[in-house]
Amino acid sequence: MARQIFDDAEYDRRIERTSDRMAERDLDAIVVTDPANMNYLTGYDGWSFYVHQAVVLAAEREEPVWVGREMDANGARATTRLSEESIRAYSDDHVHSPVDLHPMDYLTGVLEELDVADGRIGLEMDAAYFTAKSYTRLQKNLPDASFEDTTLLVNWVRIEKSSQELEYMRQAARISENAMRAGLDAIEAGVPEYEAARAIYDALIGGADGYGGDYPAIVPLMPSGDHTGTPHLTWTDREFEEGDPVIIELSGCRHRYHSPLARTTFVGDPPAEIERTAEVVVDGIEAALDAVEPGVTCEAVERAWRETIAAHGIEKEDRIGYSMGLGYPPDWGEHTASLRPGDETVLEEDMTFHTIPGIWGDDFGVEISETFRVTSDGAEPLAEFPRTLFST
Amino acid sequence: MARQIFDDAEYDRRIERTSDRMAERDLDAIVVTDPANMNYLTGYDGWSFYVHQAVVLAAEREEPVWVGREMDANGARATTRLSEESIRAYSDDHVHSPVDLHPMDYLTGVLEELDVADGRIGLEMDAAYFTAKSYTRLQKNLPDASFEDTTLLVNWVRIEKSSQELEYMRQAARISENAMRAGLDAIEAGVPEYEAARAIYDALIGGADGYGGDYPAIVPLMPSGDHTGTPHLTWTDREFEEGDPVIIELSGCRHRYHSPLARTTFVGDPPAEIERTAEVVVDGIEAALDAVEPGVTCEAVERAWRETIAAHGIEKEDRIGYSMGLGYPPDWGEHTASLRPGDETVLEEDMTFHTIPGIWGDDFGVEISETFRVTSDGAEPLAEFPRTLFST
Numbered sequence: 061m062a063r064q065i066f067d068d069a070e071y072d073r074r075i076e077r078t079s080d081r082m083a084e085r086d087l088d089a090i091v092v093t094d095p096a097n098m099n100y101l102t103g104y105d106g107w108s109f110y111v112h113q114a115v116v117l118a119a120e121r122e123e124p125v126w127v128g129r130e131m132d133a134n135g136a137r138a139t140t141r142l143s144e145e146s147i148r149a150y151s152d153d154h155v156h157s158p159v160d161l162h163p164m165d166y167l168t169g170v171l172e173e174l175d176v177a178d179g180r181i182g183l184e185m186d187a188a189y190f191t192a193k194s195y196t197r198l199q200k201n202l203p204d205a206s207f208e209d210t211t212l213l214v215n216w217v218r219i220e221k222s223s224q225e226l227e228y229m230r231q232a233a234r235i236s237e238n239a240m241r242a243g244l245d246a247i248e249a250g251v252p253e254y255e256a257a258r259a260i261y262d263a264l265i266g267g268a269d270g271y272g273g274d275y276p277a278i279v280p281l282m283p284s285g286d287h288t289g290t291p292h293l294t295w296t297d298r299e300f301e302e303g304d305p306v307i308i309e310l311s312g313c314r315h316r317y318h319s320p321l322a323r324t325t326f327v328g329d330p331p332a333e334i335e336r337t338a339e340v341v342v343d344g345i346e347a348a349l350d351a352v353e354p355g356v357t358c359e360a361v362e363r364a365w366r367e368t369i370a371a372h373g374i375e376k377e378d379r380i381g382y383s384m385g386l387g388y389p390p391d392w393g394e395h396t397a398s399l400r401p402g403d404e405t406v407l408e409e410d411m412t413f414h415t416i417p418g419i420w421g422d423d424f425g426v427e428i429s430e431t432f433r434v435t436s437d438g439a440e441p442l443a444e445f446p447r448t449l450f451s452t
Numbered sequence: 453m454a455r456q457i458f459d460d461a462e463y464d465r466r467i468e469r470t471s472d473r474m475a476e477r478d479l480d481a482i483v484v485t486d487p488a489n490m491n492y493l494t495g496y497d498g499w500s501f502y503v504h505q506a507v508v509l510a511a512e513r514e515e516p517v518w519v520g521r522e523m524d525a526n527g528a529r530a531t532t533r534l535s536e537e538s539i540r541a542y543s544d545d546h547v548h549s550p551v552d553l554h555p556m557d558y559l560t561g562v563l564e565e566l567d568v569a570d571g572r573i574g575l576e577m578d579a580a581y582f583t584a585k586s587y588t589r590l591q592k593n594l595p596d597a598s599f600e601d602t603t604l605l606v607n608w609v610r611i612e613k614s615s616q617e618l619e620y621m622r623q624a625a626r627i628s629e630n631a632m633r634a635g636l637d638a639i640e641a642g643v644p645e646y647e648a649a650r651a652i653y654d655a656l657i658g659g660a661d662g663y664g665g666d667y668p669a670i671v672p673l674m675p676s677g678d679h680t681g682t683p684h685l686t687w688t689d690r691e692f693e694e695g696d697p698v699i700i701e702l703s704g705c706r707h708r709y710h711s712p713l714a715r716t717t718f719v720g721d722p723p724a725e726i727e728r729t730a731e732v733v734v735d736g737i738e739a740a741l742d743a744v745e746p747g748v749t750c751e752a753v754e755r756a757w758r759e760t761i762a763a764h765g766i767e768k769e770d771r772i773g774y775s776m777g778l779g780y781p782p783d784w785g786e787h788t789a790s791l792r793p794g795d796e797t798v799l800e801e802d803m804t805f806h807t808i809p810g811i812w813g814d815d816f817g818v819e820i821s822e823t824f825r826v827t828s829d830g831a832e833p834l835a836e837f838p839r840t841l842f843s844t
Contacts (some may be wrong), residue, residue, distance in 0.1 A: 254664025
C-alpha cells in the first residue's frame with residue numbers, strides 16, 4: 061500500500077498546472093529528471109538519483125510514467141499512486157554498464173510507446189542528474205523528435221505552496237529551531253567542529269513534536285574563523301577557538317520540505333565591530349521582510365536590504381535569497397525567483413523564500429537568515445528564533 | 453593556510469597518472485566535473501556541487517585549474533595547494549541566472565586562456581552534475597574544439613588506493629562498525645524508524661578513536677518489512693513491528709573516503725526460512741571473498757558467489773559489488789569495475805570493493821556486505837563485524 065504524503069486532489073492540481081504550461085509551449089511530453097520535480101508530480105521518494113531515472117508527462121495521458129531501475133520500481137509502488145502500467149523499469153545491466161547500454165535507451169522505448177517519439181519533447185537541460193550523455197543519447201535514438209529546454213518548467217509550478225506543503229515546511233521549521241539551538245549550545249572553545257555537527261544532526265533526525273526529520277538536501281554548514289567568508293566548507297576535526305566567529309546554516313526537513321535557518325555565533329566575547337555588523341544585518345533583514353507583500357517584486361525586497369545597510373555606510377549588491385521548499389541533494393533551492401537586482405518576479409501569496417543576507421569584514425562574516433511565506437499583506441517567518449548575534 | 457589531507461607527492465602521482473591517460477588518448481585538456489574527481493586531483497572539498505564547477509587539467513600545464521563560484525574560491529584556497537592563478541571564479545550573476553549567462557561561458561574563457569580552445573577536450577559526459585546544457589553551451593562557445601567522452605578517465609585512476617587512502621578507509625570502517633552497532637541496538641518493536649536513523653547518525657558524525665566522521669555520500673538506508681526488496685527508501689515515522697526484517701546499509705566517511713557495511717536484522721525471533729537464507733548469504737559472500745586475489749577477474753568473484761548459492765538451490769545472476777572509496781552525494785561508488793557477469797576487470801592489489809549480495813524471498817530480503825581491499829594474496833575486509841543475521 062502506497063503511503064501518500066498529499067491527497068489525490070493535490071497531485072491532480074500539480075499535473076494540471078504543469079500540463080497547462082506544456083500546452084502553452086505546445087509540448088507533447090516532458091522528461092522530468094530533477095528528483096524534486098519527480099517527487100512533486102508523483103510523490104516518488106527514494107535515494108535512487110545516483111542512477112538515471114525520470115518521470116514522463118505526456119500531453120495525451122493523464123497519469124505520469126515513472127521510469128527507473130528495476131530494484132527501485134518497488135520504491136515507486138511504495139511511494140506513489142501510479143498504476144502498474146505507469147511504473148517502467150530497466151534491467152540492471154543498464155547501470156554503469158561496461159557495454160553500450162544506457163538507461164536513456166530504455167526511456168526511448170517508453171517515449172515511443174507513448175507515441176511522442178516524433179513530437180516536441182521537453183528536457184530539463186540544466187538540471188543536476190540530466191547528463192550530457194543522456195541528452196546525446198536521446199538525440200541519437202530519436203532523430204525525429206524536437207527537443208525543447210524545459211529546465212525550470214515544473215520548478216515554476218512549485219513556487220506557490222499549498223496549505224499542506226506549508227504545513228510540512230512549518231514542521232521543518234520546528235526541527236530547524238531545535239537543531240539551531242543544539243548547534244549553538246554545542247559550540248565552545250575546545251570543542252571539535254564535528255561534535256557541533258553531531259549535536260545538530262541529533263536534532264535534525266530526532267525531529268520535533270513526535271515526528272521525525274528527513275535528511276536535508278544540504279548538510280549543516282558551519283564555516284568558522286577566517287572561513288566565514290566561504291560558506292560551503294563542512295565540519296572538520298578542528299577545535300573551535302576563542303575569537304572564532306561561526307556561521308551555522310542548516311535546515312530541518314519534513315517529507316522533503318525544508319525551512320532553512322542561519323545564525324552567527326562568536327566563541328568568547330564578540331568584538332564591538334562584529335556586534336555592530338550584526339546589528340546592521342538584523343536591520344537589513346528586517347527591512348527586507350517589511351518590504352514583502354503580494355505585488356512587490358523580488359528586486360524591491362533586495363533593494364530594501366541594500367538601502368538599509370547603505371544608510372550604515374555599507375555598499376554591496378548581492379543575491380540575498382531564493383525561492384525554496386521541496387528538495388533533494390545537492391540543493392533545497394528551486395532555482396527560479398531570486399531576491400536580487402534585476403529579478404522582476406512579482407511576489408504572490410504562499411510563495412516561500414529563504415533570505416540569507418550577510419556582511420563580511422576582513423576576517424569575519426555575519427549572516428542571519430529567515431525562511432518566510434508571503435502572506436496576503438506581508439511576510440511570515442516560519443521559524444521563531446531570536447534574530448541576533450549569539451556568543452558562547 | 454590550506455589543510456592538506458595528502459602530501460604533495462600523492463597529488464603529483466595522481467596528476468601524472470591522469471596525464472598519462474590523457475596522452476594515450478591524445479587529449480589537450482580534460483574538464484573534470486565529478487566532485488570526487490575534482491577532490492582527487494586537487495583536494496578541493498566543499499558542498500558547492502549544486503552550482504557548476506570544474507577542475508581543468510591541461511596537457512601543457514602541470515597545475516590543474518579550479519573553476520567555480522566566487523564565494524567558493526576561498527574554499528579552494530582553504531582545501532587545495534593550488535596557486536592563486538589556478539583558482540578561477542565566476543561572479544554570482546552566473547548562478548541560476550535569469551539572463552543568458554552560464555558558468556560554462558566563464559569556463560570557456562579559461563579554456564581559451566589555456567590555449568586549448570581548438571584542441572581535443574575531454575568531458576565527463578555521463579557524470580552527475582555535468583548537465584546537457586553545460587555540454588551544448590561548450591559546443592556553441594567552442595566551435596573549433598573537438599570533444600571526447602572521458603567520463604570515467606579519472607575514476608579508473610582512482611581504482612588502486614594509496615596507503616594513505618587505505619588509512620582513511622580503515623578509519624571510515626571503524627565509524628561504520630560503531631554506526632552499525634548503534635543501528636542494531638536501536639531497532640526494536642515500537643521504535644520509529646527515524647530513531648534508528650538518529651542513533652546511526654550519532655555514530656557516523658561522532659566518529660571513532662577521537663576523530664570525527666564526515667557526511668557520507670549516501671544516507672543510511674534501512675528498508676524494512678515488505679520494503680526490504682527495494683533498497684533505496686529512507687526512514688519514516690513508521691514504528692518497527694514484530695516480524696519485520698530490516699536491512700541496514702550505511703557507511704562511515706573520513707576525508708570523503710568510505711567503507712560501506714550492510715547487515716540484516718529481524719524484529720523478534722526470525723523464522724527458520726530467514727535464518728536459512730542468511731546462512732546461504734554468508735556462505736556465498738565468504739566464497740566470493742575467498743575467490744579474491746590479484747589476477748582474478750571481477751566476474752570470477754561473482755561466479756564464486758553464484759555457484760555457492762546455486763548449491764543451495766538458489767539461481768540468480770546479479771551485480772554483487774563495485775569499486776568504491778572517495779565520494780560525494782549522490783554516490784560512493786566509482787562506476788568502474790563491478791563484480792558481475794561479463795566484467796573482465798582483473799583485480800590488482802589495493803583495489804577496494806564493496807560487495808553487497810542479497811537474496812530475496814516473497815516478503816523479505818537478506819543482505820550482508822563487506823568492504824574489502826585486494827591484498828597480495830586475498831581479500832582484507834576493512835570492518836570487523838559479525839557476519840550473521842541479527843535479531844532484536
